[in-house]
Amino acid sequence: MEIRPLTKTERKYTYTPSMQIQGQTGCIGHLRGDFGGNGKGFFTSWEDHRERLKTDEFQTEIDEVINALRSDAYGLLKNRSAMSEYAAQYPESSFEGNFYREYGFRAETEKHAFLIRCNTSIGDYNFYCYCYVKEYLDRHIEKAQEGIRFIDSRYKELFRVADGEKVIITDADGKKSEYACSYIDEHHTEIGRNLFHICEFAELLERCNSTCEPVKAEPEAKQSEERGDEKEDTGALELKLHSGATEQVTLFVSTYANNKSLFVGMTTMEDGVPEPYCDVTVNLLETLPPYCAFVDTNNMPELEDFLVKNGLAEYTGLEQRSGYCTYPLYRFDTERMRELCGDGILDYEQQNSLRKEPEKREMRR
Secondary structure, eight states, X not given: OEEEEOOTTGGGGGSOOOHHHHHHHTEEEEEEEEOOTTSOOOEEEEEESOGGGOOHHHHHHHHHHHHHHTSTTTOTTTOHHHHXXXXXXXXXXXXXXXXXXXXXXXXXXXXXXXXXXEOOOTTSOOEEEEEEEHHHHHHHHHHHTTOEEEEOTTOOEEEEEOTTOEEEEEOTTOOEEEEEEEEEETTEEEXXXXXXXXXHHHHHHHHTXXXXXXXXXXXXXXXXXXHTOOTTOXXXXXXXXXXXXXXEEEEEEEEOTTTOOEEEEEEEEETTEEEEEEESXXXXXXXXXXXXXXXXXXXXXXXXXXXXXXXXXXXXXEEEEETTEEEEEEEEOHHHHHHHSHHHHHHHHHHTTOOOOOOOSOXXX
């Protein structure tokens, strides 16, 4: 088995493709899994895409690949901590996913390719493994590099866009709409969710008195700036330890799977890659007041001082005993947490149907 970081082109194939692209790429199905609340479990489920391709040979191979990735030799799928350590060795595997910073790897055997998308977040799936017939996938990716042709009804080529890029369609009334395009083959493309023969699409535009033009892709540096990803604005905070040392840490927010209560975690940066540092909160009760959580002062007694000094939370005066430990209940400041963990707080609010004040920050997604 060989394993390497995903190329930029391969990353799109770690999300469920359309039925047409599933057939073109030989997408057999995908495995998804998580490590549970303690980061050491292994819970998975499988979804078929092209069941006829799920041969006995494939089923043997995927078992061998997953077992290898869970072994000490690799560790990518061993547990949450091991995944972080493995990803940190390959900074080029890191990319901006839909919700988190994610990491992508490709493992392959002689006949099959396994494209794996990982994240170390708590309360969500930690990995997706999309399985392909290697020959079909590589042939499709190679052909897709030629780009998607846009022609007029007489087959004159007007322009090309790269696979995954967008076009703007302007209708007879001047209304403009953007659609992402996916390469199918030399004569077919998906525009938005619709499949077209390229000549059929050209004829449709002419009948509707509409026009189509490419959307120019902005440089990655510009996109990063608009998302607020500048290196100088990381949202890092200083955590002072009892030993006298300090750590630059970043917070992230999620929810506990069993009760949707607020979870707050902490990461540090190691060689430019986020590394889990500690859990700020613990999950003790089935229900809690909105934006409240028990703080893990057992493992990190410094947390109370850190939360108060940074204006992150205030003590409610309530405590809960668990075993030999007593944990204080804190209410987290919504605006401060939204400033630092906007997407996580929004997801928490949506899952708990909480009303919130209009957001003052600029939306990043």
